[in-house]
Amino acid sequence: MGTSAGEAGYFADDSMIRRVMRKRAVGLTYGLRALVVGAINPLLYVGTAEHSAHRDSPYTRLATTGALFEAVFLGSKTEADRALKFTKRKHASVVGTLPENAGDAHPAGTPYSAFDPDLLFMTMAFTFESAMTMHDLLVRKLTDTERADLYSDFVRWGELFGMPRNAAPLDYLAFDRFFQAYLKSAELFLTDEARLVGSYLAGHKRAYRLQPPAEQVGSALYLLVQGSLPARVRGLYGMDWSLTDEVAFQAFARGIRTAHVAPPLAPRVLANALAGRSAPSYQLIARREQRMIRAGRASMPGVDPRNWVQRNSA
Template sequence: MSTRHGEPGYFADDSMIRRVMSKRAVGLTYGVRALVIGAVHPLLFVGTSEHTTHRATPYTRLAVTGALFEAVFLGSKAEADRALAFTRRKHDAVVGTLPEDAGAHHRAGTAYAAHDPHLMFMTMAFTFDSAEVMHDRLVRELTATEREDLYQDYVRWGELFGMPRDAAPADYPAFRRYFDTYLNSTELFLTEEAALVGSYLAGHRKAYRQRPPAEQVGTALYLLVQGSLPARIRQMYGIEWGIADELAHRALCTGIRTAHLAPPLAPRVLASTLAGPSAPSYKLLARREQHMVKTGHPSMPGVDPRNWAQRHSAVRTGGPGAA
């Protein structure tokens, strides 16, 4: 069970979770997709947005979360334990109630807590589903046995973060029935802020143009994420998706899959590009975002850096931003 550092981790080198999450095509896309889809769950979105210290720097939060998750996926037990302890400390403070109605199923006053077993499972569900989908599209389709093994690894991953085992369905078919039913249910709801943040993350709304090649890389990433979303989720965000978009998405996916099918004697540089930790790439994104914010350019224009409680406290006291 050696890791990238030669020390044992919680998952064996040949485990499906390591095999899947070590693919950079998955590591660089699954997190964005999971956040875009997960935003339709009001308790998860509001619970996170009300308690995060990164409201003004959402991509930094993505980078931090990606690094924490990757430490458990790919790191040694010591690295994983540090990430798990850090996460538990942060989650201890995530307790509250919805300040406003968020659809018929989530009325104002509905309680949430990061340690709630069902919410922990839903976090795992959005993460697992996104990793599975992106591997199928960008690497190769998993076999039924591999899919089951990956699901069981993710359940174990959830347990490491504190999720009770019985909070998740017993096997992959049961999970897929539950999750697909949920995605087609009336429970899904985008708050105004969730719709705005998710639109930025999905590339449906863009704040700034980037310099080449960053602009081209970003466009490709957004195409991959948008094309991987269920049609209903795209519709909730108002993302128009036509035949040309679908063909472009498929062509890009095919190109990336083909790279993974390179013969064993392919140059090492190709192999090292396709596999390995994705956290360094997320750190670059976070550094760029922090530089933008420091120079007066909001990362996501229109997203208030204050949470609901802070905004409404300002209204009551007549402080800055009360109007």
């Protein structure tokens, strides 16, 4: 796909970041997964939740974030610059301190800021790792060279959002060593709210059942997200994962990979449907959430729409 009106974007059409992020199997799954995994970083989670206008409408926030990210991944420079300007303006108010203990590594009073280089890097890290994982699972495994190029593109993407280049490891191999060590470290911690919200996002906790076929589509998406999570992350959420679950997950993922086989094995119409922007699909989910809220139903029952300061000053 090209950029709007033929205008160039920050990434070439044949760049790895565009080749990966225009696959709808990636675009429709990486965001949910990145949020679920990213919630294990309490500074990121609390900083976002405490300053979000969508605390009680997380799918609306996901749709907004997905559209902003996709504008930079796939859009023209004009479109990307609008998204970057909007994000910078929103991030200006995201500064504070942890209001409660979040594990030994993050005591109450630990400062956070949306412009902190380490947190900008962690946002990039969770986004990149989720996109790469879902492409490997649902499209095909990347080669070593492709993986290195994709990482370089994501570092550039992070820089566009304000991340200093030296905040990220030098190359993909260094990143992989860092990320695997991070997953084993004492840094990981889920606050009670992060565990609840992440459990909803991953489908581990379900508040409502949908009408067919939306229920089947949702269950399939949740299976892919849960199955793709690192074992330790599933453990932190208390997710049971049986052999039956693993078999179903692998079979479903294999079926999606098969659909990405190039024509003539797959009809060209199917091949075209598998690529493109995913933001419109996120908007459908956001509109459903807004209808529920207008009808007086909580999107995620148990999640307090007030932030910590509001709850504790009432």
